[in-house]
Amino acid sequence: xxxxxxxxxxxxxxxxxxxxxxxxxxxxxxxxxxxxxxxxxxxxxxxxxxxxxxxxxxxxxxxxxxxxxxxxxxxxxxxxxxxxxxxxxxxxxxxxxxxxxxxxxxxxxxxxxxxxxxxxxxxxxxxxxxxxxxxxxxxxxxxxxxxxxxxxxxxxxxxxxxxxxxxxxxxxxxx
Numbered sequence: 001x002x003x004x005x006x007x008x009x010x011x012x013x014x015x016x017x018x019x020x021x022x023x024x025x026x027x028x029x030x031x032x033x034x035x036x037x038x039x040x041x042x043x044x045x046x047x048x049x050x051x052x053x054x055x056x057x058x059x060x061x062x063x064x065x066x067x068x069x070x071x072x073x074x075x076x077x078x079x080x081x082x083x084x085x086x087x088x089x090x091x092x093x094x095x096x097x098x099x100x101x102x103x104x105x106x107x108x109x110x111x112x113x114x115x116x117x118x119x120x121x122x123x124x125x126x127x128x129x130x131x132x133x134x135x136x137x138x139x140x141x142x143x144x145x146x147x148x149x150x151x152x153x154x155x156x157x158x159x160x161x162x163x164x165x166x167x168x169x170x171x172x173x174x175x
Contacts, residue, residue, distance in 0.1 A: 028154040028155050029123065029153065029154035029155070030154060030155045030156070030157050030160075030163070031050060031122070031123075031153060031154060031155070031156055031157070031160075031163055031164065032050075032156070032157060032160035032161040032162055032163040033049065033050050033156055033157070033158045033160070033161060034047060034048065034049055034050070034141070034161040034162065035047075035048045035050065035122060035123075035161075035162060035163065035164060036048065036084070036162060036164075036165060036166055037120050037121055037122045037143065037166050038120065038121040038166040038168065039059075039079060039081075039092075039118065039119070039120055039121075039143075040118075040119035040120060040121055040126055040168065041119065042079075042090075042092045043121075044079055044081050044090050044092055045081060045083045045084065045085070045090065045166075046060075046081045046120075046142050046143045047084070047140075047141050047142060047143070048120075048122065048141065048143045048144075048145055049140075049141035049143070049144050049145070050145050050150060050153075050156045051144040051145060051146055052147060052150065052156065054144055054146035054147065055146050055147050055148060056102055056115060056130060056131070056132050056146045056148060057129055057130065057131045057132070057143070057144060057145050057146040057148065057149045058113075058131060058132045058133075058134060058136065058143070058144040058146070059079070059118060059131040059132070059133055059134075059136075059142065059143050059144075060079065060080075060081075060134070060135065060136035060137060060139070060142035060143065061077040061078065061079060061094075061133035061134065061135065062077065062078045062079070062080060062135055062137065063076075063077060063078045064076075064077045064114070064133060064135075065077070066098075066114070067095075069097075072097055072098075073097070073098040073114075074095060074096065074097050074098060075095075075096055075098055075114045075116060075133065076093070076094070076095050077093075077094050077096075077133055078091060078092070078093055078094070079091065079092055079094060080137075081142055094118075096116035096117065096118070097116065097117075098114045098115065098116060099115050099116060099117060099130055100115045100130075101113065101114055101115065102115055102132055104132065104134075111134075113132040113133060113134055114132070114133050115130050115131065115132050115133075116130070116131060116133060117129070117130060117131075118130075118131045120143070121166040121167075121168035122145075122153060122164070122166060123164040123165075123166065123167070124164075124166075124167050124168060125168065126168045127149065127152060127153070129148070129149045129152070130148065130149075131143075
C-alpha cells in the first residue's frame with residue numbers, strides 16, 4: 001500500500017473508533033416497566049410504574065392540606081410507603097409550593113390535583129420533576145412516572161422489571 005494512503009486511513013480509523021465510543025457513552029438507559037426508587041431527600045423507598053399513558057407523573061400523598069404562605073399556594077401532605085426489603089412502613093411530612101394545578105379525567109370522573117416539584121432517585125440519578133398529588137393507597141404503585149419525566153430518564157422495556165437499584169449519593173445534583 002502506498003504510504004500516502006496511510007495518511008488517509010489512520011485518521012479515518014481513529015475517527016470511526018472515537019465515534020463508536022461516543023455512541024456507546026450516549027446510549028439511552030433502559031428501564032423496566034416497574035422499578036424501585038427513593039423519594040429524596042428522605043430516602044423513602046417506593047415502587048414506581050413507568051406510565052407512558054400519563055403525561056404528568058403522579059405520587060401517593062395523604063392528608064393534603066392547602067395553605068397560603070407569603071401569598072403563594074402551598075400544600076402540606078404525608079407520604080407513606082412500605083419498604084419491600086424490611087416490610088416496615090416509612091412515613092414523612094412534606095410541604096411544597098404548588099407549581100400548577102391539573103385537571104385529570106379518569107374512570108371516577110374529572111378531578112383537580114396540585115402539582116409540586118419532588119426529587120426522586122431512580123438508578124444512580126436524582127431527578128427533580130413535577131408530580132401531581134393524590135391518595136393512591138388503593139393502587140399497586142404509589143408513584144407513576146409520566147412522559148414528561150420519562151423523556152429525561154430513557155427508554156422503557158415492558159418485558160423487564162426491577163432493572164436498577166436506587167443508589168444516589170447525597171452530593172449528586174438533581175437532573
